[in-house]
Amino acid sequence: MPIIATLDDLDEKSLIKILKEPKNALTKQYQKLFEFENVQLEFKDDALTEIAKKAISKKTGARGLRSILESILLKTMFEVPELENVLKVTVDRAAVTGSSEPIVTYGKKQSTSVA
Secondary structure, eight states, X not given: OOOOOOXXXXXXXXXXXXXXXXXXXXXXXXXXXXHTTTOEEEXXXXXXXXXXXXXXXXXXGGGGHHHHHHHHHHHHHHHGGGSSSEXXXXXXXXXXXXXXXXXXXXXXXXXXXXX
């Protein structure tokens, strides 16, 4: 006898959990990529909410989260290695909606050499 199950679309709260909580969450994967350049990547709560809303409006659900994040961060990911003294990149709501780029914070990096 076949098993029949109906699937409901994920809500905003569920999509935000998917972005943040699993061990291999997308936000953690991107943060790790930026760590290779010694840059901290931060996602504001309003940005995560907006990303979830985008996925819902495009009807892509969790599968679409990666492409949404990639479209937000791709340009910045290529620019950061060329820039000097970048400490942090912050993704806010404006970066998700496309009205601005992610915020790049510059400063003097801490010396990691041991005397």
